[in-house]
Amino acid sequence: MHELKLMDVQKKYKDKEAVRKFNYTFTxxxxxxxxxxxxxxxxxxxxxxxxxxxxxGCIYCDNIEIASMGAEYRRLLxxxxxxxxxxxxxxxxxxxxxxxxxxxxxxxxxxxRIDELLDMVELKNVKKKKLKTFxxxxxxxxxIAQALLNNPEILILDEPTAGxxxxxxxxxxxxxxxxxxxxxxxLSTHIVSDIDYIADRxxxxxxxxxxxxxxxxxxxxxxxxxVWKCIVSEKEAGQITSSxxxxxxxxxxxxxxxxxxxxxxxVVGAENVESTLEDxxxxxxxxxxxxxxxxx
Amino acid sequence: xxxxxIKTLFAKADEQVHVDxxxxxxxxxAMIEEMEKQRTPMMSTKxxxxxxxxxxxxxxxxxxxxxxxLGIIFITxxxxxxxxxxxxxxxxxxxxxxxxxxxxSVIDKLFFGKMAELGESCxxxxxxxxxxxxxxxxxxxxxxxxxxxxxLNYHWSVGxxxxxxxxxxxxxVSSITALGILSMETRGKxxxxxxxxxxxxxxxxxxxxSIPGALFVTTLWIWAVAFLVSGLLFVMQIKKMLSKxxxxxxxxxx
Numbered sequence: 001m002h003e004l005k006l007m008d009v010q011k012k013y014k015d016k017e018a019v020r021k022f023n024y025t026f027t028x029x030x031x032x033x034x035x036x037x038x039x040x041x042x043x044x045x046x047x048x049x050x051x052x053x054x055x056x057g058c059i060y061c062d063n064i065e066i067a068s069m070g071a072e073y074r075r076l077l078x079x080x081x082x083x084x085x086x087x088x089x090x091x092x093x094x095x096x097x098x099x100x101x102x103x104x105x106x107x108x109x110x111x112x113r114i115d116e117l118l119d120m121v122e123l124k125n126v127k128k129k130k131l132k133t134f135x136x137x138x139x140x141x142x143x144i145a146q147a148l149l150n151n152p153e154i155l156i157l158d159e160p161t162a163g164x165x166x167x168x169x170x171x172x173x174x175x176x177x178x179x180x181x182x183x184x185x186x187l188s189t190h191i192v193s194d195i196d197y198i199a200d201r202x203x204x205x206x207x208x209x210x211x212x213x214x215x216x217x218x219x220x221x222x223x224x225x226x227v228w229k230c231i232v233s234e235k236e237a238g239q240i241t242s243s244x245x246x247x248x249x250x251x252x253x254x255x256x257x258x259x260x261x262x263x264x265x266x267v268v269g270a271e272n273v274e275s276t277l278e279d280x281x282x283x284x285x286x287x288x289x290x291x292x293x294x295x296x
Numbered sequence: 297x298x299x300x301x302i303k304t305l306f307a308k309a310d311e312q313v314h315v316d317x318x319x320x321x322x323x324x325x326a327m328i329e330e331m332e333k334q335r336t337p338m339m340s341t342k343x344x345x346x347x348x349x350x351x352x353x354x355x356x357x358x359x360x361x362x363x364x365x366l367g368i369i370f371i372t373x374x375x376x377x378x379x380x381x382x383x384x385x386x387x388x389x390x391x392x393x394x395x396x397x398x399x400x401s402v403i404d405k406l407f408f409g410k411m412a413e414l415g416e417s418c419x420x421x422x423x424x425x426x427x428x429x430x431x432x433x434x435x436x437x438x439x440x441x442x443x444x445x446x447x448l449n450y451h452w453s454v455g456x457x458x459x460x461x462x463x464x465x466x467x468x469v470s471s472i473t474a475l476g477i478l479s480m481e482t483r484g485k486x487x488x489x490x491x492x493x494x495x496x497x498x499x500x501x502x503x504x505x506s507i508p509g510a511l512f513v514t515t516l517w518i519w520a521v522a523f524l525v526s527g528l529l530f531v532m533q534i535k536k537m538l539s540k541x542x543x544x545x546x547x548x549x550x
Contacts (some may be wrong), residue, residue: 086411
C-alpha cells in the first residue's frame with residue numbers, strides 16, 4: 001500500500017493560480033475528485049503524475065518526494081489524461097504495444113496483459129482496426145486499457161467517462177470499483193453520478209482549492225436541511241430558477257416540480273427532503289461562492 | 297496485565313532467542329527478492345528503446361531518411377551544373393540547416409502533441425525519448441555533415457577546417473532555432489513554425505554565402521567566433537528545453 005501526501009501544493013500559470021495550497025493524503029481506495037470546469041482538477045492530476053512541477057509545496061510518495069523518485073514513481077503510475085493523445089494510424093493492439101514499451105513491460109508479459117485488457121474493455125474484436133476509425137467511447141476505453149497496462153498501484157484517471165454511453169459508464173464504474181480494492185484510484189469528473197457509488201472518499205474542488213472532503217454520507221450530511229421540494233406554477237418556476245439553485249425540474253401537468261438547494265425555505269410550502277451528493281456538490285460549488293442569494 | 301507489561305515480557309523473551317545475523321540478512325534479501333518478483337516485470341533500457349522503435353510510427357523516420365537521400369543526390373548532381381565553389385558551399389550550408397530542422401521536427405511529430413503528456417507519465421518518459429532521439433539524430437547528422445565536408449574538401453578543394461565551420465555553424469544556428477520552437481508553448485503550431493524558420497534561415501544562409509568575401513580564408517576568424525558562440529547557445533538551448541520539459545507546461549499545451 002502506498003501513501004501519497006500533498007503538502008501545500010500550489011501551481012501558478014503566469015497570473016492564474018490553478019491549484020492553491022492543496023493538502024491531502026491518499027492511500028488505497030477510490031477517490032473521486034469533483035469540480036466545475038476550470039476548478040483545477042486536471043492541473044492537480046498532472047501534478048500528482050509528475051507531468052507538471054508544482055510552483056510551491058511538495059508531493060511525497062511513501063515520504064519520498066516524487067520528483068526525486070523519477071522512474072521508480074512512474075513505475076507505480078497508470079494515467080489517463082483528459083485530452084488523451086494517440087496515433088490515429090496505429091491499430092489498438094499496436095498502440096498498446098507501444099505504450100507497453102514506454103512502460104518497460106517485457107514482451108511476453110505485455111502480450112498477455114494486452115489480451116486481458118482488450119477483453120476487459122471489450123475491444124478485442126477490433127484490435128486490428130486503426131484508432132482513427134474508433135468512436136470517442138472506444139478511444140476512452142483504449143485509454144483506460146493503456147492506463148492499466150502495468151497493473152499500476154496508483155491509478156489516475158482524468159474525466160475517464162467523457163464520451164462513454166450509459167452502458168459503458170456502468171461497466172466502467174464496476175471495473176474501477178474492483179480495482180480500488182488493492183490500489184489507489186483517483187478519478188476526476190464533473191459528473192456526480194460517475195463517483196456517487198464507487199468513490200470511498202470524495203473531494204470537491206473550487207477555484208483551485210479543496211473545499212470539501214469526506215465520504216458520500218459525510219458530504220451529504222453537511223447539507224441536510226438545505227434541500228427542498230415544491231410544486232409551483234410555470235411562471236413561479238421561472239422566478240425561482242433565476243434566484244435559487246435548482247437541482248432538478250420536472251413538469252407535472254400545468255405545474256412544475258422543483259428540487260431546490262437553499263439554506264432557507266425558498267417558497268412557502270416547500271418541503272425539506274433528503275440530500276444527495278449532487279445537491280451537496282451544487283451547494284458547495286455555488287452557494288458557498290455567494291451566488292444566488294435572492295429572496296422571493 | 298497492561299500493554300506495557302506485555303511488551304516488556306516479549307522484549308525479555310526475544311533477548312533469550314539467539315538471532316543469527318547472517319541468516320537474518322539472507323532472509324531479508326530473500327524477502328526483497330520475493331517482493332520484487334511480485335511487482336510488474338521490467339525491461340532493460342536497451343530493450344525499451346528497441347521495442348519502442350519497433351512499434352513507433354516510422355513514417356517520420358522515412359521522411360527524414362528520404363530527405364537525406366534526396367539532399368545527397370541533389371548536392372552530387374549540382375557539380376555537373378557548372379556551379380562555382382562559393383555556390384556549392386552555400387548550398388551545403390542551406391542543406392545543413394534543413395537537416396537540423398528536419399531532425400528536430402521529427403521529435404515534435406513523434407513525442408510531442410497530445411502524446412507528450414501521456415508519455416511523460418510512463419517509465420521511459422517523453423524527456424528520455426527526446427534525449428534518445430537527439431543523440432541518435434545528432435550522430436546521423438554529424439556523419440552526414442562529415443560526408444558533405446569530405447565531398448567539398450575532395451571535389452572542391454575547400455580546407456577541412458573551413459568547410460567544417462561553414463556547415464557546422466548554420467547547422468547549430470538552425471538547431472538552436474528549432475529547439476527554441478520545441479520549447480515554446482505554441483499550442484500545436486510547431487509544424488508551421490518549423491517550416492517558416494527553415495525557409496527564413498535558408499534565405500539567410502543564401503544571402504550570407506553571396507556576400508563577397510564572406511567565404512574567404514581571411515574571414516575565417518569571424519566564422520570561428522560564430523561557431524563558438526552558436527555552440528555555446530546550442531548547449532544552453534538544450535538545457536533550457538529539458539528544463540521546460542521538466543516543468544511540464546510545454547508538454548501539456550503543445
